[in-house]
Amino acid sequence: MEDTLVTDIVPDQQDSTKGNVSKSSLEEESGSAVQADVQQEEQQGPEYFNFKCVLCGFSVRARYGPMKAGILSYKHDVYYLRSLNQQIDRVKTKKKNDYKKFAIIGAKCYSCHRDVCNRVQCSFFYKENYCLDCIMQKRKEFPEKVIQVSCFARAFPQPRLRLLTIMSAVTARAVSSVISKCQPLRSCMPLAKSLKIEWDDGYQAEFPYCWLRDATSKRPALVHIDVHMKPEQVEVERSRESLQVQWPSYLYLSYSSSFLRDSALHSSEANSLHQIHTHGSEQTDNAAKHVLNGKLFLSTHQTPIAESLVMGQCEWNSSAQEPGTLWPHLQTVPSLVIIDAMETGSTMQPALITLIDTMKALEAMEQSHPEEFAFLKQCELEYIEGPFRALHPIYELDDEGRQIISATFNNRTRSSAITTNSLEKLYLSLQKLGRVCAEYSLQIPLFPGRRLIVDNTKAMIGAPAQKERRLLLRLLS
Known part of the structure; x- marks a missing residue:
């Protein structure tokens, strides 16, 4: 068994x-x-080549030549090979979906004729196939959307690029704007009156020396603006994220790449602000006339003020305050400023206040510097304070265009935004304005218990450095 x-x-x-x-x-x-x-098939078909992308280094043996697969044919020669996901059809039959059996690897750049793969970080097809280096170097020859997609592709890895297909045009433009501002610096070239800067993506911009010196926290006073100042040394830091500049008198200042890029692209934002800017000169002028009866300022005793009328307030202590219009960062500049001298340790010492009659200064500038006066009429400056931002002309004329009715200028809160095409002319005009205003400067003593009411649309208010001083400033709506 x-x-x-x-x-x-x-x-x-x-x-x-x-x-x-x-x-x-x-x-x-x-x-x-x-x-x-x-x-x-390799022996009978086109010749195989060693393909290598010049940008990402991807390499593979692939065929090169005109490709026709079923109903699909390419206009130019491409690098291609049989798809690894498809089995070889041992029966030589032509089908409509034969193109699914092949994979396009890359092609030659139409501009530089280098081999580049078809990844979105390396090439882009716009009428012809271009590598991203050529697109960035010749960005003026391509539409804005092509540049936006190219910047987006360079900044993010491959998996995240799928988001681009579902992003709206507005979101893509915003992301591209943020990416373009984060580009590292490539080089800087000092010129006669400006500094030429280039970023890694090929974008270039020129910044006048007078603007670079002005666009810092250590901004010179209006009367000390030097339009002929030149830096002694300029270099890009090793991290390529900032620019180091040495100015005369051993003043070292650093400018970040994002700040310079944002300033170069800020003109479009300034134009959008210009469209929504509304003038409130008629209302503020009537309010000032109602209280001051046409006077520049009025001195009186301190009396209670209804809190509902107070738009805002601030205090000035012993530090110096450069004369200027108060709160120009609002769309409608407050017309009346009430300054109260508060009690300090020494009650007999008056607080000194500097007032500049802007109307008389501008009239004098019209006579002595008519060209600069006419240029300032066309300029609008941007003012920033915290989250508030506003554009204002330096002065406004009446309906007949003869008489100046209001003026707005503050050198401290003035932003570094480029709002004009002629920066050198702007700083030269501001320099002349500052020197003329110095001739119409007044110092007014204000004892504790006294009050000064000033027309904020016709005067610039400041104060010199003074110990044991305490001023309460309130702006009326």
Whole structure:
């Protein structure tokens, strides 16, 4: 019985062994046949080349030439190979979906003729195939959306690029704007009157020296603006994230790449602000006339003021305050400023206040510097304080265009935004304005318990450095 069982089992094992051997032999034969077909197809088809992308370094052996697969044909020669996800069709039949059996690897750049793969970080097809280096170097020849997509592709890795297909045009433009501002600096070139800066993406901009010196926290006073100042040394830091500039008198200042890029692109934002800017000169002028009866200022005793009329307040202590219009960062500048001298340790010492009659200063400038006066009429300056931002002309004329009715200028809160095409002319005009205003400057003593009411639309208010001084400034709506 046991022998019978053994003899029954042994033949089955032998048969299974033969089956396994025959199965493996069939797989080897089919594999060799497929490999033979591939080798035969390689010999009969176009020649294979060693393709390597010049930007990302991706390399593979691929065919190069005109590709036609079923209903699909390419206009120019491309690098391609058989898709690894498709099995080789041993029966040579043409089908409509033959193009699914091939994968396009890349092509030559139409501009520089270098091999570049078809990843979005390396190339972009716009009428012809271009590498991203050529797109950035010749950005003026491409539409804005092509530049935006190229900047987006360079900044983010491949998986995140899928977001670009579902992003709206506004979101893509905003992301591209943020990316373009984060580009590292490539080089800087000092010129006769300006500094030429280039970023890694090929974008270039020129900044006048007078603007660079002015666009810092250590901004010179209006009368000390020097339009002919030049830096002694300029260099890009190793991190390429900022620019180091040495000015005369051993003043070292640093300018970040994002700040310079944002300033170069700020003109469009300033134009949008200009469209929504509304003038409130008529209302403020009437309010000032109602209280001051046409006077520049009025001195009186301190009396209670209704809190509902107070638009805002601040205090000035012993530090110096450069004369200027108060709160120009609002769309409607407050017309009346009430200054109260508060009690200090020395009650007999008056607080000194500087007032400049802006109306008389501008009239004098019109006579002595008519060209600069006419230029300032066309300029609008931007003022920033915290989250508030506003554009204001330096002065406004009446309906007939003859008489100056209001003026707005504050050198401290004036932003570094570029709102004019002629920066050198702007700083030269501001320099002349500052020197003329110095001739119409008044110092008014204000004892504790006294009050000064000033027309904020016709005077610039400031104070020299003074110990034990305490001034309460309130602006009325």
